[in-house]
Amino acid sequence: VELFAELNYGAPTVDQLPLTRWKEMLYRATxxxxxxxxxxxxxxxxxxxxxxxxxxxxxxxxxxxxxxxxxxxxxxxxxxxxxxxxxxxxxxxxxxxxxxxxxxxxxxxxxxxxxxxxxxxxxxxxxxxxxxxxxxxxxxxxxxxxxxxxxxxxxxxxxxxxxxxxxxxxxxxxxxxxxxxxxxxxxxxxxxxxxxxxxxxxxxxxxxxxxxxxxxxxxxxxxxxxxxxxxxxxxxxxxxxxxxxxxxxxxxxxxxxxxERHIKRTRVFYAKRRAALVQAVTKQFGKRIYISPVTAGMHLLVRFGEEFEEEQVLTAARTAEVSLVSTSHHYVVNSRQREYLMGFAHLPEESIHETVQKFAANLGL
Ligand SMILES: Cc1ncc(COP(=O)(O)O)c(C=O)c1O
Structure with missing residues (x-):
């Protein structure tokens, strides 16, 4: 289960997929x-x-x-x-x-x-x-x-x-x-x-x-x-x-x-989700968390301070339905403690604040 979760981590969100157009292409192909x-x-x-x-x-x-x-x-x-x-x-x-x-x-x-x-x-x-x-x-x-x-x-x-x-x-x-x-x-x-x-x-x-x-x-x-x-x-x-x-x-x-049209459209969509997540995380965690400034992809790279243990952070995220994985698998040597990837593709803007608030509350904040 863990490997599966890791493999599907960072997938695009289903409601943004160009399903109608794809159906049309498939129908034509048949x-x-x-x-x-x-x-x-x-x-x-x-x-x-x-x-x-x-x-x-x-x-x-x-x-x-x-x-x-x-x-x-x-x-x-x-x-x-x-x-x-x-x-x-x-x-x-x-x-x-x-x-x-x-x-x-x-x-x-x-x-x-x-x-x-x-x-x-x-x-x-x-x-x-x-x-x-x-x-x-x-x-x-x-x-x-x-x-x-x-x-x-x-x-x-x-x-x-x-x-x-x-x-x-x-x-x-x-x-x-x-x-x-x-x-x-x-x-x-x-x-x-x-x-x-x-x-x-x-x-x-x-x-x-x-x-x-x-x-x-x-x-x-x-x-x-x-x-x-x-x-x-x-x-x-x-x-x-x-x-x-x-x-x-x-x-x-x-x-x-x-x-190319799909990429262009979803780029705008995901940029908004990313910005909303950065805002919510900054509001809830302030200086307790470092957020990488790189604006790309479908996850934020974040680092927590020493006050939070890894198991505690992962459990808090899971129960708040925040998509969070440790980066430890990415390292051969010198892995960074308390470094995580936080996915934003699947987080609707309207509920991001509430979700992150729940995550923070699970950590006692
Ligand atoms: C850098 C990189 N390359 C390739 C892949 C996987 O591509 P595919 O699922 O088509 O095998 C991933 C998936 O996470 C990835 O992170």
Whole structure:
């Protein structure tokens, strides 16, 4: 149950999903009148019109350097991480990743026998200089440059350049996970790291989970050119195909501009919820709590003072129906005590104050 809660943490709120439009796309896909669809041949990288739609979207919105033949569809980011881990990591290979960082990536790399090298993070993202001081070969660096998981900070441009330079010099791969790049409320999302790569060493990964879960369950990678053939062969050993209707509906959804309109609309919606939660938490907790100023994603990163024990805080949140998880799973080393993620996607503005008040009252405030 705990793992499940952790996995579904930060999902979009169901009442904001574009269900009517999605139904329309699905209905159209079921009519099978489209000649392209009838002529469909199995392709382990997925339905070509969807790969074209994703490719165009990534060029437009994320400045990814992309062609449809380099796009491979998966049922989520996790499956893509797994396949790339299987292909790139041999037992004992060093893999560098952010500390704190996405536990799903770390656990996946560990299952392939990786030796994990944690790299610290500050207000400008992964401290890339640390890579220079590692005195063994690092085969792969996993990084979340557009929205660091869990702090939300953006990897600065000088560090992006330094990271790409390091990867080219050391002949390493970069795994860029662009998860949650869509939701930034103050500053504009920074273009992808992959778009700056001139050495064909970045594997770009993203998922529709943050935007469309559970309506759409699709993720994808954009491969370096030199890996396309190898990954194509490997993926064919795992799955030759997957559900065509969903792929066809999603291709139309993207091509007709519904995805970008949905993101634009929900960005405004979630920004309001975030602001309301910040206001409520500040009012109830004042100086007893630190709230990270990063305005992005669907959770606030908060730190409580020493007067509150972890179990006490988690129980108080649960009974007040505040979505709160500890960040301890995100750390390999030096985990921060009393640091939590507080979700706001599911908190209606009109009841946020009442909910947070209940949470504070449960803590005796
Ligand atoms: C950084 C990051 N990447 C990927 C994912 C998961 O993507 P998917 O559910 O499509 O496997 C998550 C989910 O929490 C995440 O935090």
């Amino acid at each position: 009519r099978y009148q489209d000649g392209n669809m009838l002529a469909y041949h199995s392709d382990p990288f997925g339905y070509m019109p969807l790969r074209e739609a994703i490719c165009n979207y990534l060029i437009r919105s994320r400045s990814v350097n992309c062609t449809p033949d380099r796009v491979a569809i998966f049922s989520g980011a996790q499956g893509a991480l797994d396949l790339m881990g299987r292909l790139l990591i041999d037992n004992g290979d060093a893999v560098a990743l952010e500390n704190p960082g996405f536990p799903g990536a770390r656990r996946s790399m560990l299952t392939h026998g990786a030796e994990i090298i944690p790299i610290p993070v500050d207000g400008q993202g992964m401290i890339v200089e640390h890579l220079e001081s590692i005195n063994q070969r690092v085969k792969l660096v996993y990084v979340t440059p557009s929205h660091h998981d869990p702090t939300g900070v953006v990897l600065s441009l000088p560090r992006r350049i330094a990271l790409l330079d390091w990867a080219a010099r050391t002949d390493s791969f970069i795994f860029e996970d662009d998860y949650d790049s869509e939701y930034r409320y103050g500053d504009k999302p920074m273009p992808s790291l992959q778009g700056l790569d001139e050495h064909d060493c970045t594997i770009y990964l993203s998922t529709f989970w943050k935007v469309l879960y559970p309506v759409v369950r699709i993720g994808f990678i954009v491969l370096p050119r030199r890996m396309v053939r190898l990954v194509g062969r490997a993926k064919a050993l795992i799955e030759r195909d997957f559900p065509l209707l969903e792929q066809k509906a999603l291709a139309d959804f993207i091509e007709e501009g519904h995805l």
